[in-house]
Amino acid sequence: MTLLDERSAGETPPAEPPPHRRQPTGILRWATSSDHKVVGAAYMVTSIGFYLIGGLMGEAMRAQLAVPDNKLIDNGAYNQLFTLHGTIMLLFFLGSFAFGVANFIIPLQIGARDMAFQRLNQVSYWLYLSGGLVVLSGAFTENGAANFGWFAYTPLSDGIRSPGVGGDLWIAGVSLVGVSGILSAVNFITTMITMRAKGMTMFRLPIFCWNMLIVSVLILLTFPVLTAAGVMLYADRQFGGHIFDATVINGVSGVPVLWQQLFWFFGHPEVYILILPYFGIVTEVISAFSRKPVFAYKGFVFATITIGALSVAVWAHHMYATGVVLLPFFSALTMLIAVPTGVKFFNWCGTMIGGRLSFTASMHFAIGFLLCFVIGGVTGVMLASPSLDLQLTDTYFVVAHFHYVLFGGGVFALFAGIYYWYPKFTGKKLHEGWGKLQFWLQFVGFNMTFFVQHLLGMQGMPRRTASYTAADGDLFRYLNLVSSIGALILGASTLPFLWNVYRTWRRGEVVGRNPWDAGTLEWWAPSPPPIGNFDRALPPIRSERPVWDAEHPGHEALAEQRHGTGRADGVVGASASKGGGS
Ligand code: HEM
Numbered sequence: 264m265t266l267l268d269e270r271s272a273g274e275t276p277p278a279e280p281p282p283h284r285r286q287p288t289g290i291l292r293w294a295t296s297s298d299h300k301v302v303g304a305a306y307m308v309t310s311i312g313f314y315l316i317g318g319l320m321g322e323a324m325r326a327q328l329a330v331p332d333n334k335l336i337d338n339g340a341y342n343q344l345f346t347l348h349g350t351i352m353l354l355f356f357l358g359s360f361a362f363g364v365a366n367f368i369i370p371l372q373i374g375a376r377d378m379a380f381q382r383l384n385q386v387s388y389w390l391y392l393s394g395g396l397v398v399l400s401g402a403f404t405e406n407g408a409a410n411f412g413w414f415a416y417t418p419l420s421d422g423i424r425s426p427g428v429g430g431d432l433w434i435a436g437v438s439l440v441g442v443s444g445i446l447s448a449v450n451f452i453t454t455m456i457t458m459r460a461k462g463m464t465m466f467r468l469p470i471f472c473w474n475m476l477i478v479s480v481l482i483l484l485t486f487p488v489l490t491a492a493g494v495m496l497y498a499d500r501q502f503g504g505h506i507f508d509a510t511v512i513n514g515v516s517g518v519p520v521l522w523q524q525l526f527w528f529f530g531h532p533e534v535y536i537l538i539l540p541y542f543g544i545v546t547e548v549i550s551a552f553s554r555k556p557v558f559a560y561k562g563f564v565f566a567t568i569t570i571g572a573l574s575v576a577v578w579a580h581h582m583y584a585t586g587v588v589l590l591p592f593f594s595a596l597t598m599l600i601a602v603p604t605g606v607k608f609f610n611w612c613g614t615m616i617g618g619r620l621s622f623t624a625s626m627h628f629a630i631g632f633l634l635c636f637v638i639g640g641v642t643g644v645m646l647a648s649p650s651l652d653l654q655l656t657d658t659y660f661v662v663a664h665f666h667y668v669l670f671g672g673g674v675f676a677l678f679a680g681i682y683y684w685y686p687k688f689t690g691k692k693l694h695e696g697w698g699k700l701q702f703w704l705q706f707v708g709f710n711m712t713f714f715v716q717h718l719l720g721m722q723g724m725p726r727r728t729a730s731y732t733a734a735d736g737d738l739f740r741y742l743n744l745v746s747s748i749g750a751l752i753l754g755a756s757t758l759p760f761l762w763n764v765y766r767t768w769r770r771g772e773v774v775g776r777n778p779w780d781a782g783t784l785e786w787w788a789p790s791p792p793p794i795g796n797f798d799r800a801l802p803p804i805r806s807e808r809p810v811w812d813a814e815h816p817g818h819e820a821l822a823e824q825r826h827g828t829g830r831a832d833g834v835v836g837a838s839a840s841k842g843g844g845s
């Protein structure tokens with residue numbers, strides 16, 4: 264903790280910080296401030312930068328695949344493109360953006376002045392940024408960037424088959440972001456455990472905080488495995504190691520498939536590390552725009568804990584086709600995850616049912632999330648079945664599946680969060696009309712791009728292929744064209760967003776503390792919050808919506824009643840069976 268934290272959260276700070284605590288402005292502020300809001304904003308802006316870079320790579324690949332026998336991009340470049348696209352989108356965009364939101368929002372939501380370790384927080388950011396630049400820099404080396412796919416399977420990624428410096432830079436950059444993530448996780452956990460304001464018990468934490476807590480634990484369990492595996496791969500590549508190398512020397516050899524075990528021990532929890540923050544974000548958004556507390560709050564928390572626990576026990580569902588894993592075990596556990604995930608769907612629907620819904624741009628994205636994510640969930644259960652997976656693995660069906668989860672789940676929720684918290688981040692509201700235009704372009708473009716890929720996969724189109732021929736038939740030709748046109752529309756959806764940000768910066772509507780009439784503590788602070796966050800005493804914290812309780816005194820009783828624990832689960836069951844019967 265730093266000097267800034269000496270005062271407890273409830274006290275009123277001086278209106279103007281003393282001169283030595285005033286911050287520099289502009290780029291200097293961004294580079295030197297350890298304020299959690301500046302670090303959070305730096306994370307978010309940088310991640311969006313990586314999103315644009317990764318998105319352009321996706322567009323380039325779809326341009327190559329638009330027509331058969333296309334010569335736009337050769338095989339080698341295509342391999343680098345999907346490797347960088349996958350790595351950037353997962354590790355340097357979707358995950359890091361969530362860290363940005365968490366840095367900005369968690370201290371506010373728990374009524375704290377800042378994160379527990381402010382300097383460490385800055386170190387995390389710089390490690391993350393350097394990691395991204397190191398991975399990208401591979402593209403400027405002689406043999407180009409890494410080209411072995413985002414999961415870097417050995418022996419493909421060994422020193423003989425992928426000798427370039429690009430591969431080493433990939434390992435170094437991924438390790439940097441791995442260490443950065445570990446530091447952030449330590450920081451999030453410490454902050455949420457030790458710095459909650461008086462009255463903010465664990466079961467009054469906003470769902471976003473809960474989800475980040477579980478994500479942080481998953482990071483601590485799995486990121487060290489990734490970093491260690493990276494070091495071993497590096498040793499194989501550079502120092503003559505034989506950990507993953509199958510060459511027999513003096514009667515012994517390394518085990519290539521060991522890489523897959525280690526990688527997916529990290530890699531599967533990683534997809535939950537990526538998606539759980541966004542579950543948290545949509546939960547906040549849906550609750551705020553339904554004017555209701557989260558339906559069956561404790562059920563939601565326990566569902567998230569269950570998902571977290573199961574997620575470390577299912578890694579080998581990525582390895583059915585290797586023949587070295589116990590199929591029934593991993594299949595059953597994978598299917599089990601659908602249960603707590605289904606519980607969350609009832610939480611979201613239950614929160615909306617009977618609420619006073621307002622269909623803001625943010626709520627559009629949240630509903631888009633529900634619609635798209637459910638498709639990714641269903642295809643996930645399909646792939647959990649070994650007999651189906653053996654047919655579909657490494658086809659476009661899988662590409663469609665994970666884009667429905669990561670884009671349909673992640674990116675839609677991400678924009679729901681941006682439109683929701685933008686007033687808190689900047690003091691100005693993004694324009695609703697441009698936001699809805701962005702939503703519709705994104706929704707139509709996304710489904711056009713990725714829905715048809717399910718069909719392509721079932722027709723046998725392999726993933727990671729740079730081309731197909733006219734002899735593959737008309738179905739291949741038309742579906743690929745539809746997918747590529749969809750990608751153009753999807754790409755175009757970023758333009759209204761960028762314009763919206765620019766236009767809001769120039770002449771956006773200035774708003775007060777709580778423009779959405781939301782309930783969690785961040786809406787008690789000024790927009791944007793000053794250093795130290797709160798300029799007045801916190802309201803009494805008696806539920807997970809203290810600001811709502813303070814601003815709607817009559818509703819408090821109602822909130823407590825809705826919030827009741829055992830009863831709510833019963834209601835889930837009842838409404839579910841009613842829905843099924845009618
Ligand atoms: C502009 C939107 C996007 C487009 C047009 C797009 C397109 C593509 C294409 C064409 C591939 C290569 C498929 C193959 O040849 O096997 C791919 C792979 C991939 N994409 Fe995307 N994508 C987009 C957004 C995203 C997002 C937002 C994420 C994650 C957050 C993501 C994650 C991945 C991953 C993990 C791969 C696999 C890479 C690999 O095989 O190693 N994509 N995408």
Ligand SMILES: [Cu+2]
Nearest residue numbers: 530531580581
């Ligand atoms: Cu998995």
